[in-house]
Structures are given as structure tokens and as C-alpha cells.
Amino acid sequence: MNLTIKVNGEDWALDVAPADVLLDVLRERIGVKSPKIGCERGDCGSCTVIMDGRTVRSCLILAVEADGHEITTVEGISYDGMSELQTLFIQNNSFQCGFCAPGIVLSATELLDNNPNPTRHDVQEALAGNLCRCTGYEPIIDAVLAAGEGGSE
Amino acid sequence: MVIANEFDYRRPATLAEATDLLANHSGSVRVLAGGTDLVAWLRDDAIAPDLVVDIKNVPGLHDLKMNGDTLHLGALVTFTDLIESDVVKERAPLLAEMAETVASQGIRNRATMVGNICSAVPSCDAGPVLLVYDTTVHLTGPDGDRSVDINDWFIGLRQTARTEDEVVTHLTIALRQHGGVYVKLMRYGGEDLAQAAVGIIAYPDHEYRVAFGAVAPTPIRSIRIEDALRGKPLDDALVAEAAAMVRDEISPITDIRASAEYRVRMTEVMLKRGLVAVTERLAGTGPAYGTRLI
Numbered sequence: 001m002n003l004t005i006k007v008n009g010e011d012w013a014l015d016v017a018p019a020d021v022l023l024d025v026l027r028e029r030i031g032v033k034s035p036k037i038g039c040e041r042g043d044c045g046s047c048t049v050i051m052d053g054r055t056v057r058s059c060l061i062l063a064v065e066a067d068g069h070e071i072t073t074v075e076g077i078s079y080d081g082m083s084e085l086q087t088l089f090i091q092n093n094s095f096q097c098g099f100c101a102p103g104i105v106l107s108a109t110e111l112l113d114n115n116p117n118p119t120r121h122d123v124q125e126a127l128a129g130n131l132c133r134c135t136g137y138e139p140i141i142d143a144v145l146a147a148g149e150g151g152s153e
Numbered sequence: 154m155v156i157a158n159e160f161d162y163r164r165p166a167t168l169a170e171a172t173d174l175l176a177n178h179s180g181s182v183r184v185l186a187g188g189t190d191l192v193a194w195l196r197d198d199a200i201a202p203d204l205v206v207d208i209k210n211v212p213g214l215h216d217l218k219m220n221g222d223t224l225h226l227g228a229l230v231t232f233t234d235l236i237e238s239d240v241v242k243e244r245a246p247l248l249a250e251m252a253e254t255v256a257s258q259g260i261r262n263r264a265t266m267v268g269n270i271c272s273a274v275p276s277c278d279a280g281p282v283l284l285v286y287d288t289t290v291h292l293t294g295p296d297g298d299r300s301v302d303i304n305d306w307f308i309g310l311r312q313t314a315r316t317e318d319e320v321v322t323h324l325t326i327a328l329r330q331h332g333g334v335y336v337k338l339m340r341y342g343g344e345d346l347a348q349a350a351v352g353i354i355a356y357p358d359h360e361y362r363v364a365f366g367a368v369a370p371t372p373i374r375s376i377r378i379e380d381a382l383r384g385k386p387l388d389d390a391l392v393a394e395a396a397a398m399v400r401d402e403i404s405p406i407t408d409i410r411a412s413a414e415y416r417v418r419m420t421e422v423m424l425k426r427g428l429v430a431v432t433e434r435l436a437g438t439g440p441a442y443g444t445r446l447i
């Protein structure tokens with residue numbers, strides 16, 4: 001089936017099977033590797049991408065469902081250098097192995113887009129579906145809160 | 154891990170085209186909305202449809218609006234839509250309180266409430282809340298339109314009154330002054346299926362609706378507890394009387410998320426706290442919607 005999709009600002013036209021999953025098409029056909037293959041059932045958040053402005057689980061979307069839609073990954077939000085949020089993640093030493101990082105960057109980006117000055121609870125709720133097995137989350141939450149305070153100034 | 158089953162995929166542009174596809178196909182068919190259950194089941198080989206009909210391009214199914222005092226919720230309304238809706242906030246905040254407990258942000262952005270009750274797993278969060286709202290489910294199929302009372306909707310584990318060739322178009326809820334509460338027990342806050350859940354509505358003159366989730370093969374309403382509460386001012390003795398009935402009203406199982414006995418005991422506690430909160434909310438006091446009671 002024909003799939004026309006915009007990924008990080010670039011138009012793609014591909015022939016895909018109905019059973020092809022968006023995550024696999026992004027990684028293997030389009031070459032965008034930041035969405036990770038984790039639990040593959042929507043629980044871990046490592047495959048998170050932004051679709052038309054909202055985070056979704058690319059492991060639970062058929063590629064054909066994304067026909068005509070726009071996908072943004074970490075690669076797409078870093079074209080002009082790192083975002084303030086990404087810089088704050090580095091300053092706070094937020095990640096260790098980094099496997100969860102692309103999903104968390106995108107979930108936090110969605111949160112700050114909709115709620116520029118979130119509370120700690122807001123951040124916890126927004127990131128609850130992105131599992132991190134290294135850090136205990138505190139340095140991640142601290143960085144998002146710092147980005148929020150910066151956004152409100 | 155890929156989806157091993159091969160199937161045809163169609164994305165109709167009209168409701169008529171969708172019903173036509175569902176009525177005239179060979180083999181088994183599945184309706185696709187948000188896909189957060191369906192694609193997971195495809196990946197697990199739990200289902201193997203010959204045809205998947207994606208209804209996301211069908212116009213009108215996204216509607217979330219009031220018609221007079223009736224709330225209209227289209228089949229494609231997501232849990233995030235419920236949380237962000239001013240109509241829901243003003244007229245039926247219980248729906249948002251429930252939606253906030255569903256899975257995670259990335260799932261809520263995609264998963265639909267109608268899909269939740271079509272999947273009809275025992276822990277489906279929408280189940281108890283739609284039961285206490287006396288919701289009507291509207292479907293269309295080869296024999297035309299029909300509506301089903303939510304009390305007749307859940308007929309067994311993952312089984313509903315919908316036939317394979319029907320599409321749910323929308324839900325309607327007749328709203329009047331009420332207080333509502335959804336109490337959900339999870340192993341940890343943030344992202345989990347319910348271990349047990351209680352949905353309650355209080356109407357004026359001591360009238361209640363009570364339903365439970367994750368403690369029976371389907372979400373269930375308790376007419377017996379509602380009858381015991383009817384017409385009497387809520388006090389400690391009445392709350393205790395209602396809680397004492399819980400054990401005979403539910404039939405939980407022991408599984409990886411909780412033991413049956415734990416589910417019974419916690420459901421009693423949740424009903425008690427819920428009854429107090431919902432009565433206060435009807436009076437305009439009580440904990441703000443979204444406050445966790447357990």
C-alpha cells in the first residue's frame with residue numbers, strides 16, 4: 001500500500017504492507033533510529049514519537065495509519081541545535097544509558113508545549129509512561145521543571 | 154517481533170462505506186480506531202483478522218458536544234479529548250477524572266473511550282463510569298441503526314452486544330445535576346491497569362448509581378447496593394451497610410495484579426470513600442475532581 005508521510009519535515013512515499021508497524025518503518029525504511037524497540041506493547045514509552053503535535057506509541061500504530069500525517073522525532077527537534085530542554089537534561093546529568101532518552105525528550109516537549117510551567121506532579125504524570133531503569137527519574141524531572149521555569153520567564 | 158498475520162487494510166471516507174465494507178467481506182473483520190488494544194493483540198497473534206477497517210477518516214465520529222442536556226460522545230473521542238474538553242469539565246467532570254487514570258499520555262492521545270468498551274476487558278476504565286451514567290450506545294450496521302442500553306452492553310469477558318459487522322458511532326448520556334467519583338486501585342500511580350475500580354454517581358434526593366471494574370468478568374453495576382442506598386441520607390451506618398454488601402456483589406479472581414481477597418477488601422474501602430466523596434460533590438463540596446482517594 002502507498003504510504004505518504006512527513007518525517008522531521010521531509011516527505012516520504014513508500015510501499016508498505018498493512019501489517020508493517022510504524023516503528024519498524026521509521027527505523028528500517030526511513031532510517032530514523034531514535035525511536036527504540038522496547039516492550040513493543042505500549043508500556044515502556046521508548047518508541048514514542050510526536051504525531052501531528054501529540055506523543056504516540058509508534059509500536060502500536062500500523063504504518064498505513066500514519067498516511068498523510070506528520071511525524072517528529074528527536075532528530076527533528078534538534079536540526080537547529082539542541083533545545084533548551086535537551087541542554088538542561090545534559091546539565092542535570094539526567095540520563096545514563098540513554099535508551100529511554102528519546103521518548104522522554106518528546107514526552108517532556110509535548111508537556112511543555114501544552115503547559116509551559118508545569119508542577120512536579122504534572123511532570124510525573126506526563127512522564128509516567130516512559131520507563132527509565134537507570135536514574136530513578138529525579139534528575140529527569142528536575143530538568144523538565146527547570147525548562148518550565150525558563151519558559152515562564 | 155512483527156505482526157505475522159496478513160490482512161487487508163481499508164480506510165473508508167464515509168460511514169456508509171465503512172458499514173458496506175463490514176457487511177460484505179469474507180473471513181473475519183476488525184474495526185480499528187485508536188489501535189492501542191487492536192495492534193497489541195495483532196502483535197500477540199491473539200487475533201487474526203482478514204480485514205481491518207480503520208474508521209479514523211469517517212467524518213462526524215470525533216464529535217464531543219451537548220445536544221440540549223444530552224452529552225454526545227463520538228466513537229473517535231480519545232481519553233485526552235475528554236481531559237481537555239471544556240464541555241466535560243463543566244457538565245461531566247467524572248469522565249475526565251476517569252480518563253486521567255487511563256494508561257499514559259502517549260496512550261491517552263490515541264486510545265478512544267468507545268474502543269475501551271468495545272475491547273471490554275474486565276479492567277476497562279470507561280466501563281464503570283459509563284454504567285453509572287446510564288449511557289446509551291449507538292451503532293450502525295447492515296440492518297440500519299440501533300441503540301443499546303449500557304446495562305445490556307457487556308455480555309461476557311471481552312464480549313459485547315456489538316456484532317462483528319456493526320460500528321459504534323457514538324454514545325449519549327442524559328445529564329442532570331449529579332456528583333460523580335471514579336476510584337481506581339493501581340499497583341503504582343501513573344500507569345497501570347485497575348486492580349479494582351469503583352464508579353459512583355449521586356443524584357439529588359439520595360439516589361445513587363454504583364458500578365465496579367476489574368472484579369468480575371465484565372464491569373458490573375450493583376442494583377442491590379443502589380436499592381439499599383435509595384432515599385436515605387448517607388451516614389456512617391449506611392456506608393457500612395453498603396460496604397458489607399460488596400463481597401456478595403463482585404466475583405474477583407486472583408491474578409498477577411492482586412489476590413481476590415485483597416480486591417474484595419479494597420473495593421469495600423473504595424466504595425466507602427467514594428460514597429462520602431460523591432455525596433459531598435453533589436453538594437458542591439468534597440475533594441476536587443482528579444483527587445486520588447486511594
